Amino acid sequence: MTLLSVRKMKTNIGQYAVLHDVSFDVPEGGVFVLLGRNGAGKTTTLRSIMGLWQPSPGSVQFKGQDIAGMATADISRLGIAFVPENMGIFGGLTVEENLVLATAKGKFDQARLRRIYELFPALEQFWSKQAWSLSGGQKQMLSVARAIIEPRALILIDEPTKGLAPSIVAAMGEAFREIAQSATILLVEQNFNFARNLGRDMAVIEDGRVVHSGTMADFSADTDLQGQLLGLSA
């Protein structure tokens, strides 16, 4: 079943036309990977889905409902979480406060919280610390934890491994695999090796257009296509 369907999405930022024709279908469950070179329009795509930029009318369907043009807060309440490229951590708030804000009622589901501690032990350790004092990797963990502290159908994650140490990247991969058991992840990633191990389906954006979509298995096998679309040398 299709959870999120993006159809011929166009997005302008100010007077610049950034997305021209973005179309892809994210099936329910698992990890869908969005690839593309720097400046291709991946972040703009996620922000448009989230309503942080204004996508063209009728171009985004979530669970069959048209959400293009809705307010970001309403989109969030439908069950879509966002882990932005810059992580969007509230540095002056403690780890606990960052997480509390992500709950609808201000209360934690203890079972979910314990699971988050297991995935990211650092968060338990620095529970009462202000978030600005965390390392880059710990901030990324907090940002992901915020997205899963309550059940969400779809989690948009923008380049979570950028600048992280290999050990943290591995832990992140484990976490995503587990999260994808009960939710759907739409993952933007430049680290192809990280993405290929996680993704089931994928699409490539180039210059504001989706230029390829298919399964990760097929794309992984086609080194020519990778070289052509991502500039990766095999």
Next chain:
Amino acid sequence: MDKLSDTLGRFGGVYLLPVALGAVAFVLIGAPSSWVTLTVAGLAMGMMLFLMASGLSLVFGLMDVMNFGHSAFVSFGAFVAASVLAGLSSWLGSDSVVLASAALMLALLAAIAFGLAVGLFFETVIIRPVYQDHLRQILITMGALIVSEQIILAVWGGTPITVLRPGFLEGAWIIGDVSIEVYRLFAFALGAYVFAGLMILLNRTRIGLLIRAGVENREMVEALGFKINRLFIGVFMLGSALAALGGAMWAGYETLITPALGGEMMIVVFIVVIIGGLGSIEGTLLGAIIVGLTANYVGYLTPKLALASNMILMMAILMWRPSGLKPAVK
């Protein structure tokens, strides 16, 4: 240098500044009794400036909105309170402390209510259309300040208005050769009370958590499912009500007010929030106390420099800390 700022940090960091200011003034003034009087006056003035400025700082922090019309709320608060007090002059004049207190309470509440109403109007009619556009914000809010001054001129006239105050706030306490005006103690206590209330609101409630988060990153607050615009209206109205309360207190302090009050206070209020750092209540309090103390000390030592001193102070602090003493984390 790092070691020095570490050590200073352990003893209170930028919060030491008012203390240092007081110590320097103590040496320069020489007469302890005058110093105490000036310090109390400075603290009282600081607390009133805090009331006037805190909303401006939060509003900027939350929405990047620079409201040059903010001091119109101060002005309205002052005149509304003065009118209520004048209307209740018989209560003020009676021997009953209860009646006099009731008159004062009603005057302050009227100022607050007026501040809430004008704040709602300002936010929805004047600020809303120019959220993203700083140049138009400056022009339109400056325009609103001028229009507000004209409205006050039309309603209350151009001649200075004498502000009545209850008998129990008149006069001074004399301790040895130190004299402390009662009204100043009252102003200080009220400001401290409001500060404590704001700290509880910001640090102990969910709304406060949302405000602090919104000041840092409003997109992320939206992405977590909260409508920042509703929060902003609330904060804006709270800020205008506090400014009006500050204006009402200021009216009783000066005892003589003119329609030019708003324009005069605008500069001081901006100096306060810029020194303190935008978006933080602690910063605003710090800035307000520093400005209040400086104004009183310099006013005593070299009266001619009284106006310039706060400007010089602001420039010095900005050279040292470009985003103010205690800005919100961004």
